[in-house]
Amino acid sequence: MKLHWREIIRRPVVTEKSNFLADQLNQYTFVVNSRANKMQVKQAIELAWPDVSVEKVRIANMPAKRARRQRRITVRKAGWKKAIVTLEPGGSIDLFEGV
Numbered sequence: 001m002k003l004h005w006r007e008i009i010r011r012p013v014v015t016e017k018s019n020f021l022a023d024q025l026n027q028y029t030f031v032v033n034s035r036a037n038k039m040q041v042k043q044a045i046e047l048a049w050p051d052v053s054v055e056k057v058r059i060a061n062m063p064a065k066r067a068r069r070q071r072r073i074t075v076r077k078a079g080w081k082k083a084i085v086t087l088e089p090g091g092s093i094d095l096f097e098g099v
Contacts, residue, residue, distance in 0.1 A: 005044035008036045012095060013082065021084070028093050032059070032083045041083045052091040058084045 012018075013029040021027040032041055038057040045054050064079040087093070 003033060003036060003040060005047045008033050008040050008044040009048060022093075025086070026089065026091070027084050027086045030083050030085065032081050034061075034079075034081045036081070036083075038083075041085065045085055049093055052093060053088045054085055055088050056086040058086075060084070 010031040010033065013031060015029075018029040021029065030041075030045075032044075036044075038059055041057050041059070042054045046052065060082045062080050062082055065077045066074050067077050068074055
C-alpha cells in the first residue's frame, strides 16, 4: 500500500537525546507510520525538506507499555515506530533549530 509522505512522518521526537543527536551527529528522530519502511521514510524526508539529502535511516519498533491510572486502573499504551535519520554533511532540518 502506497502512503503519502505526510502519512509516513507523524511528528518529530523532541527530547534531550534527540537534540544532542541533531547538534552533534546530524541525526534527526521522528515518529513514523508503523507500516513505513526505510526507503519510504527516506523519500518522505527528502520530499518534505527538498534541500536535504538522507545518508542513512535506522528504524526501531518501540514496544507497547502499561501505564497506571489512579490506583488500580492500568491502561495499555500503544507501540510506535521510531526512525533516526542521518543527513549528509552540511544538511540540517530547520524544524529543530532553536528548540
